[in-house]
Amino acid sequence: MSGVLEARDLVKRFPAGRSLFGPPRLMTAVDGVSLSVEEGETLAIVGESGCGKSTLARLLIRLLEPDEGRVLLNGRDVTHLPESRLRPLRRALQFIFQDPFSSLNPRMSVGALVEEPMRAHGLGTAAERRARALALLARVGLRPEHAGRYPHEFSGGQRQRVGIARALATGPSVLIGDEPVSALDVSVQAQVINLLQDLKADFGLTLIVIAHDLGVIRHMSDRVAVMYLGQIVELAPARSFFAGPLHPYARALVAATPGAGGGAPLKGEPPSPADPPPGCRFHRRCPHAEPRCAEGRPPLLAVGEGRSVACFRWREIGAGPAAPAAPALTEAAAARFALYRDALDAKGPASAPQ
Amino acid sequence: MNDPVSTGKQWGAQSAGALSRGAGGLSVEGLTVTLGAGGPAVIDAASFAVGPGETLCVVGESGCGKSLTALALMGLLPSPPMRRVAGRALFQGRDLFQLPPAEMRALRGDLIAMIFQEPMTALNPAFTIGDQIAEAARRGGLAPAAANARAREMLGRVGIPDPAARMAAFPHQLSGGMRQRAMIAMALVNDPALVIADEPTTALDVTIQAQVLDLMRALQRESGAALILITHDLGVVAEMASDVAVMYAGRVVEAGPAERVLRDPQHPYTLGLMASTPGLGPAGGRLAAIPGLVPAAEAMPPGCRFAPRCPFAEGACAAAPPPDVEIDGRRVACIRAPLETLAGRAA
Numbered sequence: 065m066s067g068v069l070e071a072r073d074l075v076k077r078f079p080a081g082r083s084l085f086g087p088p089r090l091m092t093a094v095d096g097v098s099l100s101v102e103e104g105e106t107l108a109i110v111g112e113s114g115c116g117k118s119t120l121a122r123l124l125i126r127l128l129e130p131d132e133g134r135v136l137l138n139g140r141d142v143t144h145l146p147e148s149r150l151r152p153l154r155r156a157l158q159f160i161f162q163d164p165f166s167s168l169n170p171r172m173s174v175g176a177l178v179e180e181p182m183r184a185h186g187l188g189t190a191a192e193r194r195a196r197a198l199a200l201l202a203r204v205g206l207r208p209e210h211a212g213r214y215p216h217e218f219s220g221g222q223r224q225r226v227g228i229a230r231a232l233a234t235g236p237s238v239l240i241g242d243e244p245v246s247a248l249d250v251s252v253q254a255q256v257i258n259l260l261q262d263l264k265a266d267f268g269l270t271l272i273v274i275a276h277d278l279g280v281i282r283h284m285s286d287r288v289a290v291m292y293l294g295q296i297v298e299l300a301p302a303r304s305f306f307a308g309p310l311h312p313y314a315r316a317l318v319a320a321t322p323g324a325g326g327g328a329p330l331k332g333e334p335p336s337p338a339d340p341p342p343g344c345r346f347h348r349r350c351p352h353a354e355p356r357c358a359e360g361r362p363p364l365l366a367v368g369e370g371r372s373v374a375c376f377r378w379r380e381i382g383a384g385p386a387a388p389a390a391p392a393l394t395e396a397a398a399a400r401f402a403l404y405r406d407a408l409d410a411k412g413p414a415s416a417p418q
Numbered sequence: 419m420n421d422p423v424s425t426g427k428q429w430g431a432q433s434a435g436a437l438s439r440g441a442g443g444l445s446v447e448g449l450t451v452t453l454g455a456g457g458p459a460v461i462d463a464a465s466f467a468v469g470p471g472e473t474l475c476v477v478g479e480s481g482c483g484k485s486l487t488a489l490a491l492m493g494l495l496p497s498p499p500m501r502r503v504a505g506r507a508l509f510q511g512r513d514l515f516q517l518p519p520a521e522m523r524a525l526r527g528d529l530i531a532m533i534f535q536e537p538m539t540a541l542n543p544a545f546t547i548g549d550q551i552a553e554a555a556r557r558g559g560l561a562p563a564a565a566n567a568r569a570r571e572m573l574g575r576v577g578i579p580d581p582a583a584r585m586a587a588f589p590h591q592l593s594g595g596m597r598q599r600a601m602i603a604m605a606l607v608n609d610p611a612l613v614i615a616d617e618p619t620t621a622l623d624v625t626i627q628a629q630v631l632d633l634m635r636a637l638q639r640e641s642g643a644a645l646i647l648i649t650h651d652l653g654v655v656a657e658m659a660s661d662v663a664v665m666y667a668g669r670v671v672e673a674g675p676a677e678r679v680l681r682d683p684q685h686p687y688t689l690g691l692m693a694s695t696p697g698l699g700p701a702g703g704r705l706a707a708i709p710g711l712v713p714a715a716e717a718m719p720p721g722c723r724f725a726p727r728c729p730f731a732e733g734a735c736a737a738a739p740p741p742d743v744e745i746d747g748r749r750v751a752c753i754r755a756p757l758e759t760l761a762g763r764a765a
Contacts, residue, residue, distance in 0.1 A: 112626075258704050277696075283705065328632070397681060401689060404689045
């Protein structure tokens with residue numbers, strides 16, 4: 065089985081400061097990651113700051129060159145294609161940034177911003193581009209008069225809608241969102257999540273979502289890849305993952321979600337990627353570590369049902385929920401939520417901004 | 419203005435004598451803050467209370483007034499343009515809002531402490547954390563040597579490894595989690611009776627956030643301080659709160675025991691907030707997002723401020739601010755609550 069987008073043993077190193085004498089030090093942000101993104105799925109890449117999730121996303125769409133390994137788009141090796149031959153790839157893979165404001169040129173009107181990628185790719189005539197930009201703005205829930213306004217005139221949620229319209233302009237097959245909703249307030253975040261899910265269905269998109277919020281991931285994704293210090297430690301269908309994560313780090317991450325009531329938190333902080341521990345990179349914080357964990361790096365092994373885990377002891381640790389189930393709503397509250405939903409539906413689609 | 423319905427709690431009225439360390443709660447009644455003289459009320463008649471050893475979470479989205487509420491309590495409102503025009507805040511028998519500025523200054527960082535979201539901006543980058551914590555202890559009345567010893571002890575209590583060595587560290591030399599621990603050490607160095615924490619873990623990674631929340635719980639258990647925790651995250655509320663006040667556009671729309679509010683939300687905004695949060699509302703299907711945006715301060719709707727976004731709104735909602743009603747031990751500012759009684763009417 066080959067996916068739309070495939071990573072094979074990707075490695076990316078960055079210079080990490082230098083000592084006054086001697087060679088520059090390197091830190092390995094992504095360390096031997098292999099992953100296949102299947103057509104039409106939503107794949108979430110999750111992990112904490114410095115785990116390499118954003119670097120991995122940028123490697124996948126060739127915004128960064130890997131130091132080792134390969135990237136395949138529809139089975140074709142695109143790792144070393146020169147920039148001049150990357151146009152089809154740039155059209156097919158589009159990026160949504162966390163903070164749309166810093167990625168939108170403040171001097172361009174929103175209409176021009178959405179037309180720009182089409183112009184850059186030489187798509188359509190000026191009139192066609194204009195019409196398509198208006199159609200896309202409408203599709204993401206903005207009004208035609210918004211096309212003449214500038215980014216600063218919009219709220220955070222509206223700007224993210226502009227960012228999404230712009231990403232859709234070239235007709236991509238894969239959208240990669242780097243924390244696409246984490247800067248938004250929860251009620252606006254829900255609007256944008258609904259919008260992304262609608263667009264995915266309408267345009268037959270494949271979504272890759274980089275996120276740290278496990279609630280968002282649980283809601284949106286079909287598969288979850290958990291990263292720790294540059295490596296994937298667990299890869300699993302979202303449903304079975306949340307029913308019982310296998311890797312001790314993944315279990316700790318799920319249990320640490322506020323409100324999960326997951327008991328004693330994980331000790332210590334992630335080590336620096338410039339100086340990772342030998343063996344399993346998690347062993348110094350792992351409550352299940354034993355001597356062999358410090359010696360060899362556990363490989364990411366397929367363990368059945370589409371799941372993979374990189375832990376020597378996953379069988380002994382056992383699955384099961386990482387945290388107790390949330391307390392149930394009262395019956396009256398469940399009835400109230402149903403009423404709320406009905407009343408909202410009667411007023412219009414839930415992804416509408418206003 | 420709204421006459422707040424009591425939740426059966428009244429803290430801070432006791433002990434009319436000298437202010438003292440240790441236990442003591444806070445009652446806030448009718449706090450109103452306007453933007454300029456006669457301007458719109460950005461906090462409108464907010465009332466809530468927190469007892470010793472308890473945690474009140476003030477929850478809401480950007481612009482709901484939760485951080486302004488904290489600043490108002492600390493006497494740190496940016497004024498102008500903000501003006502506190504009404505309200506009482508009873509703490510150990512005194513109204514904080516009536517204290518002379520010098521007395522309020524003496525209370526801040528001493529009996530009343532604040533923890534901010536971003537310790538990098540709250541800590542002075544030019545001084546070591548040891549100096550900064552010791553200085554706070556000296557302000558609390560300790561001699562220099564005792565203050566240094568106290569600072570070292572606090573660093574140990576907040577779980578910073580090798581506290582004696584870390585005394586000499588500058589803020590930028592610590593990780594985000596360790597910086598937040600240092601700030602907590604500084605806030606608690608004088609054993610405050612009331613701690614106000616504004617999004618103390620929002621900037622932290624989730625496993626570090628869990629550590630810091632755990633630490634705050636443990637320290638509160640030891641000290642019996644009252645904690646007001648300001649957050650946008652209902653998960654943090656579920657984790658930490660004994661009581662919760664849900665704010666929307668400057669008003670407390672629902673307040674009561676946290677467990678009851680989270681399991682049995684009454685106000686349409688509380689419902690909307692929970693239904694928007696993946697993993698908190700009813701499972702499955704689309705998120706029931708709240709349509710529209712929070713109103714701007716200059717364009718507050720005249721009646722219920724949530725009415726323009728509320729699927730249950732009717733004519734009367736836009737006419738006048740809703741009075742608080744008491745439902746099952748909670749205050750709810752909604753004339754249509756309890757909503758399930760609408761089902762019969764609609765059918």
